[in-house]
Amino acid sequence: MIMKNASELIARSAFLAGAVISVASVLMIALYMLIAGLPAISEIGPLKFLLGTVWKPTASEPAFGILAMMLTTLAATLGAILLGVPIGLLTAVFLAELAPSRLASLIRPAVELLAGIPSVIYGFFGLQLIVPLAQHIFNIPSGATLFSAILILAVMILPTIISTAETGLRAVPAVYREASLAIGATRIETIFKVMLPAARSAVLSGVILGVGRAIGETMAVIMVAGNVVNLPALFKSVRPMTVGIA
Structure with missing residues (x-):
């Protein structure tokens, strides 16, 4: 009985760890992209970035819509x-x-x-x-x-x-x-x-x-x-x- 309870606890912990790792990985990727992109978005302006229809990053006057x-x-x-x-x-x-x-x-x-x-x-x-x-x-x-x-x-x-x-x-x-x-x-x-x-x-x-x-x-x-x-x-x-x- 003790062995059965221990095996169930180990299995439950393993499943929980897998779920936590999966969610944490997605959150870390999203956080990294947000942190890496914030300086550029702040310089361009959120509205120009999200609502702009022109994308010319290499032009003499670059646009990032x-x-x-x-x-x-x-x-x-x-x-x-x-x-x-x-x-x-x-x-x-x-x-x-x-x-x-x-x-x-x-x-x-x-x-x-x-x-x-x-x-x-x-x-x-x-x-x-x-x-x-x-x-x-x-x-x-x-x-x-x-x-x-x-x-x-x-x-x-x-x-x-x-x-x-x-x-x-x-x-x-x-x-x-x-x-x-x-x-x-x-x-x-x-x-x-x-x-x-x-x-x-x-x-x-x-x-x-x-x-x-x-x-x-x-x-x-x-x-x-x-x-x-x-x-x-x-x-x-x-x-x-x-x-x-x-």
Whole structure:
């Protein structure tokens, strides 16, 4: 009994230490960035820094406005989520509820493989295929635009959303499905009115992880977005915040 209590205490202490270290690491990074950036922000002025739309750090009269890059990051992330979440969610539903086991066993490794592809490969794919296609289809001077960045980010967040949502759907007790079918609901009604609501926490987790991936992506975006500081427009070259930091 004493050994059992001691092992539980050790395990609880280890988990607590891990949680404290994780939170402390994030706080230390945020504190370091704040301390390192305060002198520059104080000299420029917080309003000019946050609300300025011109970024020319090497000009004879330098300007350090980050509003355009912040809005570009928000626009690219929102576009990727609007495009990627429905596709990822429907794919997860198909794999968990509708696909034959043999077909699902083929698709699932392909989805997992997408998660392991380096960002630079996605960027190279976008540079060689999406950028020229966008330029040709929309008849614009350059295909390296916000539109291309949204497409690449949407593809990159798919594996996270699909895997997380599928895991959540498979974790829903089978009795939920059986009870819904027993009272006369169709299979599609059961999926969208019973199974998905029951797995909403996993679906939401996948969306949040996808948002984090889209916001933090740098390499692929810098290759397809044009790397020009502009206010966000679908067919203009832009530069998101992560590229500006890099």
